[in-house]
Amino acid sequence: MNFKHLKYFVATAETGQVSRAAKLLSISQSAVTSAIRELEAILGATLFIRRAQGMEMTEAGQQFLQSAREILERIDAARVLDQRDSDITGVIRLAATYTVIGYFLPYHLGRLTQLYPGLDIQIVELNRQSIEQQLLSGQIDMAVALTSNIQNSGIETETLLKSPxxxxxxxxxxxxxxxxxxxxxxxxxxxxxxxxxxxxxxxxxxxxxxxxxxxxxxxxxxxxxxxxxxxxxxxxxxxxxxxxxxxxxxxxxxxxxxxxxxxxTMDVGMAFHKQAQLSDATRVLRDYFTTSFLSPKPAF
Missing domain, CATH: 3.40.190.10 (Periplasmic binding protein-like II)
Structure with a gap:
């Protein structure tokens, strides 16, 4: 088992389709399919059921996904640990919805603390309507929320992941x-x-x-x-x-x-006031999420 097997497996699990995983990773569909078959042979378990609508994870796949994510996260954290910039300081007023706080944000808050110890991220839980109101009024700088729910045309969103x-x-x-x-x-x-x-x-x-x-x-x-x-x-x-x-x-x-x-899908991402001028600290936070989820990934 190698890094490629884990990376391709997680990309397929998160996107639900080999074609989407291949596009995300900037590689061929055949490379993704081969890696998944090799991983299944190594583990002696079927990780996906191939359906017309896409790749459906088996129980074994669901159980292995958490382990694969943890391994990749540790590798990624080790890789960027020496890149942290302790000179970056500032306060960020960050809002998040219930689901995002419970199932998405905690790992990233811990990683941001490691990378940018000078950032003071002040987080508050709000519902979607309150997030829209407080972004427009300037009470918060940024939100991480279900972007598929955002309705106000004055709010700019950037989706990071789509959960089937x-x-x-x-x-x-x-x-x-x-x-x-x-x-x-x-x-x-x-x-x-x-x-x-x-x-x-x-x-x-x-x-x-x-x-x-x-x-x-x-x-x-x-x-x-x-x-x-x-x-x-x-x-x-x-x-x-x-x-x-x-x-x-x-x-x-x-x-x-x-x-x-x-x-x-349930879409998770960032939300900003379209007309607001982002502070340096807020731009650092935005760039962190953009790099983590939207930047082209090496094929390895």
Whole structure:
């Protein structure tokens, strides 16, 4: 196993398609496919199921993804450790939504502290409406949020990653063996609706666009409540890979299943006031995220 295997695997897992991973890495699709096959042979496990809609991770793939990310993050941190600029100072008023704080931002805050110890990042959790208002009023300098939710035309966004949404079911659920499932099939099951970060509004948009409606059993703002309800067989849900974990708090298993229709991704990125002049400290933060997620990656 080498660095290339891990990098290509993570890119495919995060984009959901070999073609997108190849474009992200600036290499050929055949190189990505070969690396994944080699990795599966090394591990003795199937990491992806090849579907018409893209690459669906298996349970083994979901479990290996966290380890692969941690290895790559440690390598990346070691590589740039001597590049930190201790001379950069300043205060950044940064806002983030609930999902971003819980599932995306903590690792990057730790890395930024290592790279730029002179930066004072003052973070606050806000909902999307408050983020838009406070960016426009100058109360915050920058936000990291679900860019797919931003509505105000005065806000500039830059998407960093797109997290696919899939159906969550308890282990052994009949739909886990059926391959891609339709929204009509899902509508016959009790549905656990997440409401935080406008998740319910986003869900109903794609349900309505397919002239279908979920059979909602519970609405909750807690991702852990959704996870436990699904794992204990009380219903199913559709949520993003970024918040997916294969275990509930009680230790019960959850599986993911591909849907037969394209569900919009959950897009995470940066948001700024279009007319605002960014401070030097804010530009450093923006450049960090741009370099980490949007710059061309070496093929190795």
């Amino acid at each position: 949404r899939r159906l969550w079911v308890p282990i052994g659920h009949p739909m886990s063996d059926d391959g891609p499932v339709t929204l009509q099939d899902i509508a016959r099951e009790p549905y656990i609706m997440l409401t935080v970060d406008e998740a319910a509004h986003t869900s109903m948009k794609y349900w309505n666009s397919h002239n279908c409606a979920p059979n909602i059993k519970l609405r909750t703002s807690s991702v852990e409540a959704v996870r436990s309800m699904v794992a204990n067989g009380h219903g199913v849900t559709i949520l993003s890979d970024m918040v997916y974990r294969p275990w509930s708090l009680e230790g019960r298993r959850i599986e993911t299943v591909q849907t037969s229709v394209d569900i919009p």
